[in-house]
Amino acid sequence: MVDIPLSALEVAMVQTGTRALDTLRDTTAFAQGLERLGYHRIWYAEHHHSPAIGAFPPVVLTAHTAASTSHIRLGSGGVLAPNHAPLALAEQFGTLAALHPDRIDIGIGRGPGTFDEGIARALRRGAGPTTDAEYRADVEAVLAFLTDEVALGPLPEPWLLASSSAGAALAAALGLPVAIAHHIRPDNTRAVAARYRADFTPSPWCPRPRVMLCVETVCAETEQEAARLVAPMDVVKAGLLKGVSDTPFPTPADAAAHPFTGQERQALAGFRAQQAVGTPKTVADRLDRLADATGADELMLTTPVYDLAARLHSYALVQAEVGAARV
Template sequence: MPDDNLTSTDVPLSILDLAQVGRDETVRESLAHSTRLARFADTAGYRRIWYAEHHNMSAIASAAPAVLIAHMAAHTEHIRLGAGGVMLPNHSPLTIAEQYGTLAELYPGRIDLGLGRAPGGDQATFAALRRTHQAAEQFPCDVLELQAYLRDESRVAGVRATPGAGTNVDLYILGSSLFGAQLAAALGLPYAFASHFAPQALTEAVALYRSEFRPAPLPDGGFSEPHVIAGVTAIAIDDVDFARRQLHEAKRDRIKHLVAHHRKLTDEEAEQLFDSPVGRQVDEMMRYAATGTPDEVRRKLREFADHADADELIVGSFAPDRTVWFQTFVNLAPDKG
């Protein structure tokens, strides 16, 4: 009989959907899979789904998260939807305030806005976006400017976000280093750590965030409290051997991606790199990947939440097989059973 203590991770679960485009898929097919997942998650007890801004990546179809969020919100009723995140150096704060303010007016109480300072692409993409490296240096000021637009307290004389003003869209700071932790703590905002691909500073960053957190006033008259979301990847199916093979294939695909700017690799060539520095880099990136049966993965997620001192986990799956990818979220659903 299953262990009843393994039916929950004891912390809220959310979903990170990278809108991955499978090897034999079109972008349209990929987005159809994402829509199916959103519809399922809407009734399965997941707290939120986030979509990340990535550019110039043929295997990821989430370059325009605001558009994805609008589509998914129209196909769901309850679940929160958001960007995990918008790479703010790529945009003006006013533009993002207007985009997410529009979403908040259309779907009140359901929109999140996670903010990161990375460009979300390579140097050529950064140039194509008409941005400069100095834009990232303005990130803290841009966050404050964006927050002010959403609160109808514009910092720019004569400029008001319409839509946006007064929507008070929930903001989250994303990060994989101590910088994001310090900024989130100073502003009294929730903090989401990218431990699903950059785990090195996880425990140090979370500890710093909690120790330096300064409550900020909220629109309802209260004050904010620290809230940590930690990213983790999972493959949860009953066939353990197949789950392990899926993890191996996911690592192989990651190796191929990391060297793609030099040359394209065959599967056989990528296999030969598992023991190389790039292979070890991928192992480290996926340090917290939880693979196994649903009960095993739920136990691993609970242990990871304790290790990360997280209030919430956001789960992604890099399983190449679409059936396994979807079944993972079914098997981990908070309302399952």
């Protein structure tokens, strides 16, 4: 039985036939809906130069949503340290934490947030990919600036995002809670969790290991409807399998007509089997197994489906099923 907090990752998909402005408006309604449902936190991901995902800075979405909600925790999942000056990140999230005490997180990641090498270099003022040592120095600098120079009052809660053993080792060495990207690299999840716990060193930020697991979760009343809802994201993933990163986020009708190859169908089915897609009972059972297998302290659900109402309904079905199981 899932008996740990449920949270959400907002990827801010820009749906075919809509504008980025519509997606921005939906983020507010989405956060307010999840707050009413009792979800613990929402994180905003950093992406750039994608037709399917809005290039909305996590710090801006966090600030806007904090002003339009009352108690749900908010933050980045993640803000990508190599793209930003550490002092700027500390100032931004430190200010938000002072304005909204005990509600702000800063989840830090490493990737560029884009598959376009030119955009990645532009974000980093011409610099190439960051090294392990540079990334660690960036994260340590953010933490130091938060405590030494910003410190306006309550601090944001820092997390490190990880999808590899190297990320797990860094989170463990710095004594930070870790958010594992099971929705991106599920084959690495158990090794990441095990490495993190084995190497964890307590710190003022986190006295014991804390693991949050991010799972792609699409829930509907029937398996067929869940499959229909997840199909648009399958189209985007199929493009990525071919090295194509400019696939728009299609409607369910367009996705149903998409000509997947046999190899793509096999790869997508394998990925979906490691996530949580289906009826409320199926989803709750899969989340329960994942939590047991990893010892997760919290589950973060990402639900990339077309239409805000369908997305909120998915979260409502999961919460209702889990809530019923807890009684």
